[in-house]
Amino acid sequence: MENVQALKERTSDLVNLGETQQLLGWDQQTNMPPGAAVARANQLATLSKVIHEMSTSEEMGDLIARAGKDVMNLPEDHDDRKLVEVSRRDYEQATRLPTNFVAEFTRVTALAHEVWAKARQDNDFASFRPELEKIVDLCIQRAEYLGYEDHIYDALLDQFEPEMKTADVERIFGGLREELVPFALELYERNDAVSDEPLHREFPIEDQRRFGLKVVKQIGYDLSRGRQDEAVHPFCSSFSPDDVRITTRFDKNFLSPALFGTIHEAGHATYEQGIGRNLFQTVLGTGVSLGIHESQSRLWENVVARSRGFWEYFYGLLRETFKGVLDDVSLDDFYRAVNKVQPSFIRVEADEVSYCLHIMLRFDIEKDLITGKLAVKDAPEAWNAKMEEYLGIIPETDTLGILQDVHWSSGILGYFPTYALGTLLSAQLYYRTLQDYPAIPDEIRQGKFSTLLTWMNDNIHVHGRKYMPAELIQRATGKPLGHEDYMTYLRGKFGPIYNL
Amino acid sequence: MENVQALKERTSDLVNLGETQQLLGWDQQTNMPPGAAVARANQLATLSKVIHEMSTSEEMGDLIARAGKDVMNLPEDHDDRKLVEVSRRDYEQATRLPTNFVAEFTRVTALAHEVWAKARQDNDFASFRPELEKIVDLCIQRAEYLGYEDHIYDALLDQFEPEMKTADVERIFGGLREELVPFALELYERNDAVSDEPLHREFPIEDQRRFGLKVVKQIGYDLSRGRQDEAVHPFCSSFSPDDVRITTRFDKNFLSPALFGTIHEAGHATYEQGIGRNLFQTVLGTGVSLGIHESQSRLWENVVARSRGFWEYFYGLLRETFKGVLDDVSLDDFYRAVNKVQPSFIRVEADEVSYCLHIMLRFDIEKDLITGKLAVKDAPEAWNAKMEEYLGIIPETDTLGILQDVHWSSGILGYFPTYALGTLLSAQLYYRTLQDYPAIPDEIRQGKFSTLLTWMNDNIHVHGRKYMPAELIQRATGKPLGHEDYMTYLRGKFGPIYNL
DSSP states (O other), X not given: OHHHHHHHHHHHHXXXXXXXXXHHHXXXXXXXXXXXXXXXXXXXXHHHHHHHHHHTOHHHHHHHHHHHHHHTTSXXXXXXXXXXXXXXXXXXXXXXXXXXXXXXXXXXXXXXXXXXXHHHHHTOHHHHHHHHHHHHHHHHHHHHHHOOSSOHHHHHHHHHSTTOOHHHHHHHHHHHHHHHHHHHHHHHHTGGGOOOGGGGSOOOHHHHHHHHHHHHHHHXXXXXXXXXXXXXXXXXXXXXXXXXXXXXXXXXXXXXXXXXXXXXXXXXXXXXXXXXXXXXXXXXXXXXOHHHHHHHHHIIIIIITTSHHHHHHHHHHHHHHTTTTTTTOOHHHHHHHTTOOOOXXXXXXXXXXXHHHHHHHHHHHHHHHHHTSSOGGGHHHHHHHHHHHHHSOOOSSSTTTTTSOSTGGGTOOSOHHHHHHHHHHHHHHHHHHHHHOTTHHHHHHTTOOHHHHHHHXXXXXXXXXXXXXXXXXXXXXXXXXXXXXXXXXXXXXXXXXXXX | OHHHHHXXXXXXXXXXXXXXXXXXXXXXXXXXXXXXXXXXXXXXXXXXXXXXXHHTOHHHHHHHHXXXXXXXXXXXXXXXXXXXXXXXXXXXXXXXXXXXXHHHHHHHHHHHHHHHHHHHHHTOHHHHXXXXXXXXXXXXXXXXXXXXXSOHHHHHHHTXXXXXXXXXXXXXXXXXXXXXXXXXXXXXXXXXXXXXXXXXXXXXXXXXXXXXXXXXXXXXXXXXXXXXXXXXXXXXXXXXTTOEEEEEOOOTTOSHHHHHHHHHHHHHHHHHHTSOGGGTTSTTSSOSOHHHHHHHHHIIIIIIXXXXXXXXXXXXXXXXXXXXXXXXXXXXXXXXXXXXXXXXXXXXXXXXXXXXXXXXXXXXXXXXXXXXXXXXXXXXXXXXXXXXXXXXXXXXXXXXXXXXXXXXXXXXXXXXXXXXXXXXHHHHHHHHHHHHOTTHHHHHHTTOOHHHHHHHHHHTGGGTTSSOHHHHXXXXXXXXXXXXXXXXXXXXXXXXXXXX
16 A cells, blocks of 8 residues: 555645645635735746646656555545545646646736726627637637546536536526426416515614624534635635635625625535544545535525525524614515525526526527537627526626636636536435434524534545445435426425515 | 746645644644644644655656756746745755654653743753753754754754854843943843833733734734634744734733733734745745744834834823823823833843843853753853843752743744844844934824835845845845844843833
8 A cells, every 4th residue: 555655645745735725725815914915826836837747747747646546445435545536537637738828827816807807898899809709719629638528518617516527517597497487478377476675774883793793603504613704706615625715795784695795604614624534634624516516505595594594593682683673574575685585697696596597598509609509709699698588587797697706817718617506406405314314494483503514524525536426326325416406495495485 | 938937836734834833833832722732743743744745746846956957047036036046945955854853842842841840940950951952962963963054053053043052142232231331231220210010000801902903913913813722831833814803811910911911912913923924825924033023022112112102192092091091190190100120030020221131131042052062951140140240140949040031942942032132133123224214203102103114025025035134134224143232232121211
């Protein structure tokens, strides 16, 4: 096992450098003074280069080959065997991308990000168009370098959801669409039945912070191995399972972004904090995919924290925290307010029912851009047509339409589907947990979350990257990912709220 | 100049990685959750290893040799020529230390730090003694690896104050001691003439923060390229001249630590922020030595911010900030309070007069430990004897004596002298500035600091590491470093305060 040990040491260096890279990024968005942007870009560039060199070195290839022989006879899911497999996967992915290409990709997207930010501000798609054209071309090249069997989009998707295929997504989204679109339309028509006015009152920021932290601590986010800071675009960042930090943005006149945003990010954090200690400092010691990650954030944000039972427990404390502000709002009205459904233009503000429709639209457009079926110049029109098709509304500006998301400007195509896949999975996991522990809804009503969290720890978190997402889902829920549980969940919840 | 360009690129990678290492350290002391200590140690260890490998690679040696030929005919103080010289110096220092030795040194000191912290808390030198013995041995080995001509301590000193020799320090401290010891004794006798009670009232922390930031902004610390955070042991940390951060600790019942501490760290920060843009991203783009650095922090903390003129300007604002707290304290009494002189056990709380005596004691003991004249087991006794000799007092516990400083537990021997050298230099620089701009004291009275800061920018900061400390001092002040100006400064200031 000498070779395995050598591989572990070498890859643990990579893990440490990757965590350091995360810290540079976290600091950039939380603490960095504005004048330091160029210096930070240089630091990130050097570290990326060092990591790429180390990941693709001949020495690494040899180590993996030698260690592969050592673990051949170990049981299939032995940690060491999995470690070699995942190291090999990472190595193959990294070596497929030429260093020059990686540098060019980084350079183009760094510049495009600024152009996009301005274009969105000015509602000026034309100025972003040349950048997006370059990025689409680079993503096509990237996919060609990475390789694929069936569909070019597979290569991009695989970066975020390993081994998931375009055809799988099409099948799952197809089934979902058929049920979700008519269901959403039914709710939109009853739009006025629910008011979310109570959420748009004045909520002092310090009190929001205090309440949010109390909630996520109670859920099980361990602040002795984490912390919360402010950032314009909230995220969760992990510098080892013992240092998993969340960020939040506060709006004095709107309770939802900080409250549900904090719980969402804390959901991500429970995943990273729950990685098995046996996997610390190894390439297996982090979340396996963005879809699995999103299942954890959506579980706590929506399935739990937008449930009536959750507010039976927390509403008293919420009212106490914001003295007087919600005195005229009953528990039921508050529960309905946090579950108001309405078609809207902005994905990150979408309710649980329309959220996946926003994603389907992006998936359709990304595929068409990558296969060349759609030209970048025609994309805004395609966007608006899809909005009408899926949500029945057309944005008046590109800022409210195709320019709203940061992802493409950063060169990230293939990522969006994971948001919806994770959303579906959150319900599938929850229903599976209820089979084992039917008392969970009662526990939630009592502010007790440990049974649910422990189940997620044992069935998802602890495994890190040991199992590919499809296998992990099969093992945890006894079936492949589907849309059925999510639709059951939506119908069961929103039917009563809207008196269907 | 192709080789010079290649060297610049290679060393700029090292600069970026060094800055990243600084960020890991800064975060550890400001933000890191307690559970992350082991993960952070691993990240730091990997990054150190990568930096050490890159700094000592054959490729680096070759690049320096080739670039050296290219710059031979450039003017002596051409940036490129200096860059090659300093790169060669760094390379030679780094290659003298075997990688195994560096790793062992890191390991021992990481563990010793914890032991020391506990020993200090428990006043238990015996438990720290074996660690300190190992550290002294390692420092002797380190000095042997680094090499020296006259005195083994030269090798240690040189790490913090390049090219400064033990004999130089002995000569400077010798002259200082002769004048300072009797002067201090004279003041100690009149100890009661000044009360610092006004500083020990209640000062709300938020107001302290606001006032401190206002002061350092007015002095010229640029917060668009810096920020302030809290830390148990305040420090200044630079991740490029465009990102220079200070930390402060607050005591609700004592104004001095945060107020003068903030100004002290901001003084360090002005140095790093003032580095010439031509030196950014190069090995020359940071402060040249700890002594020069300390001259800047002490200049602003003491020479400026403990002057009567400074408080003529700021005392009104201070009183306004802490409404009612200082109504019964006249400007003169406040000025005297911040300049109270009294013998005390703890270096970091020492006044301007006794401060250098604390340093001389440490210099004597470090030398004796390194030459073997003093055994670690006898060091506490030696410490107490020196305290009596220099300051006329004997600490009752080792916690108040030999265990007070963090430095030795971190393997840092040879550093202490730079505190006193910088202190002396602060006066020497100030007096030189007054020759050019006699109106500076009047400007300070009006809250104007730009003439003084600009002089420091032009004569010290802008040069980064281009000139060795001795040359920089000679160029800036027209003479070598001495104790005379400092004694003139002390007599001129404390004579009147104590009616000598």
